[in-house]
Amino acid sequence: MSVDALLEGLGVGGLGEVDEPAFSGMAERHRRELHVHCYRMLGSFEDAEDTVQETFLRAWRRRETYEGRSTFRAWLYRIATNACLDLLDKSRPEPATGGEVLWLQPYPDQLLDELPAADADEPESVAMARETIELAYLVAVQHLAPRPRAVLILRDVLGWPAKDVADLLGDSVNSVNSALQRARAGMREHLPAERQDWTGGDEDAGTRDLVRRYTEASVATDVDTITALLRDDVRCSMPPTPGLYVGRDAVVHDWIESGFEDMKHLRAVLTSANRQPAVAFYMRQEEGTYLPLTIDVLRVTGGAIAEIITFHADQFPRLGLPETLGMP
Structure with missing residues (x-):
């Protein structure tokens, strides 16, 4: 039985008749998609986790206000969006600038696999689900002011x-439509020009x-x-360390200045994040084990x-x- 069918069967009392374990079970079914929604809004995996927990807490405390005029899922999305806006208003009142997002964190592909599958008969929805989780999209959307960002998502x-x-x-609807147009214009400004060729x-x-x-x-x-x-116009950054390098010469110069050529005894593990290829590097220690160094996510x-x-x-x-790699 679906959550909404269950709620309908509860009658007038609705969520007010649901005990905490049952309510938690109903909400948990939507945890991953709410987490991804908050991640798109915030750009940080950790902040998204905190906001989902806040969402569930608010939902439980306000359960008697659920009147069934929307689905339970949509009701949770409303609460999650407002929780994100509250966090942004408190801790990040200004959006990102300059093409980099210092609070950006990667999202594991194995967790994205927990999302409900996009309809394979609708290629546009499949592409949308993939493209809007890629890091370039996350960086661009973080350059929007919070409310237009929410409207766009x-x-x-x-x-x-x-x-x-x-x-x-x-x-008003007119205000939302206006905000959407501004947000789309902002995305065109910050997304890579070759987006269609990804x-x-x-x-x-x-x-x-x-x-x-x-x-x-x-x-x-x-x-x-x-x-x-x-590429000639390659971009390179390392959040949360400030610094965005654009262009092959600038990127390579930064690597050389940072002592890349002196970094010997590396090993690598192929992985993925945000539906993009990634490479995790480990560096050998004196005792012979290899410890984590950095992860490169590639576009x-x-x-x-x-x-x-x-x-x-x-x-x-x-x-x-x-956590470690042994000798090869």
Whole structure:
């Protein structure tokens, strides 16, 4: 039985008649999709976790206000969106600037696999689910002000009618439509120009080979080979460390200045995050074990690497990567 059919059977009392364990079970069915929704809004995996917990707490405390005029799922999305807006208002009143997002964190693909599958008969919905979780989308959407950001995600990602979004935000339909147009314009400004050429769906053989060559050259600290794999307009960043480098020459110069060529004794593990190929690097210690170093999440366009976002070692456990590697 669906949650909404269960609620209908409860009669007038609705959620007021549901005890806490039953309510938790009903809400938990939607945890992953709510978490991804909050992640799109916030750009941070950890902040999204905290906001989902806040969402469930608010929902439980306000359960008697649920009147059944929308689905239980939609009701939770309303609460989650407002919880995100509250967090942004308190801790991040200004959106990201300059093309980088210092609070950006990766999202493990194995957790994305828990989402309800997009309808395979609707290729556009499949593409939307993939593209709106990729890091370039997350970076672009974080440059929008919070309320237009919410409008964009609710309308374009979740497909909510303008009236429902207006009701949630306490705005008019005209205001929502205007905010949506501004948000779409902002996304066009911050998304990569070659967005339509992104590698989509399962990685093809060419992409896998490119990632393999990048991995081998990185382990060998072979700057010349890596340079040949990069697009002229490649972008590189390392959140939460400030600094966005744009263009092959700028990226390679930063690597050399950072001592990349002196980083010997590396090993690599191929993985993925945000539906993109990723490479986790480990560095050998004096005792012979290899400890986590960094994770490169790659965006591949037209047979070359268009973007590298590097995350610190603290993201290894979340991505299900080994804590250490032994000698090969």
